Amino acid sequence: MKRKQIVDLITAVVLIILGSIILIFPLLKIINVKYIFMGVLTFYGIMNLIQYILTNESKDYEGLFTMIASIITLIILGLVNVEKNPLNLALTLFVWITIMSLIKLKKCDYYHDRNKKIYILKIITLVLFILIGLLCTINLYYEQSVQVLVLGFFYFIHGILELIDPITNYLIELK
Numbered sequence: 001m002k003r004k005q006i007v008d009l010i011t012a013v014v015l016i017i018l019g020s021i022i023l024i025f026p027l028l029k030i031i032n033v034k035y036i037f038m039g040v041l042t043f044y045g046i047m048n049l050i051q052y053i054l055t056n057e058s059k060d061y062e063g064l065f066t067m068i069a070s071i072i073t074l075i076i077l078g079l080v081n082v083e084k085n086p087l088n089l090a091l092t093l094f095v096w097i098t099i100m101s102l103i104k105l106k107k108c109d110y111y112h113d114r115n116k117k118i119y120i121l122k123i124i125t126l127v128l129f130i131l132i133g134l135l136c137t138i139n140l141y142y143e144q145s146v147q148v149l150v151l152g153f154f155y156f157i158h159g160i161l162e163l164i165d166p167i168t169n170y171l172i173e174l175k
Helices: 003-028 033-054 062-079 086-113 118-138 144-174
Strands: none
Touching: 003 033, 003 144, 033 062, 033 086, 033 144, 062 086, 086 118, 086 144, 118 144
């Protein structure tokens, strides 16, 4: 495996683990959804910045753009009150999903410009990401423990979708 594929694989596995940890939070009575979401965005932004630094020779700016998207969403999340109005939490997650979708669409265009057939798989994962994101956004109107579970589910599935790219690239190289 190339260095970029290994870093992408580790990032996806860490995201799956993060989603799994978030799913355990309601059992531990940790249900402050604003601080959990802020922590996840901070961790995800730092993780993608490290990913960008480790793979900057590959001219892939997805990690940098993802970190910027996380910072923008953190600023929005700091300005709104999500405890009293769950709509604000849903809109904040929707903003993050929208920005991330544009970043993923740019990555699809990158693969398409280089005539790599993997862009079809990236488009499929993009559509799945948008659908999962919209379903999770719609279901953020319940009590805080359910909101935490929805966020955990979303990041768990997002990690699985992120895992597809490095594994597919590795399998294509083997061929």
